[in-house]
Amino acid sequence: MPKFDFCENLIGIPDEWKQTGGKNVKIALLDTGANLNHPALQHLNVSGRKFDVTLADFDVNTSIGDDPVPDTAPGSDLHGTQLLSILAANPPDDDGVKGIAPEAEYYII
Secondary structure: OOEEEHHHOOOOOOOHHHHHHHOOEEEEEOOOOEEEEEOOOOOOOOOOOOOOOOOOOOOOOOOOOOOOOOOOOOOOHHHHHHHHHHHHHOOOOOOOOOOOOOOOOOEEE
């Protein structure tokens, strides 16, 4: 059992959310970057779901969603990583924080 489970500890989380873990839900995170090397977020490093719209040659019509995701933009304080931890963290060894919807399909933009 994780040291902290957002789904179990936040007041008002519907029982259905606790049961599904976000399965069959699609979530797009538009932020400054994310550290997908973190052990609890490695399951999000999926081909076809990472878009870096700041790239000079980015084209929404031709992007295949396989862009490298930066850890962070300068001065952003890892905000994207923090947000993903609340939403999607899924620690491999149950020794950390578990997010609200770790089973959802995430798109990192």
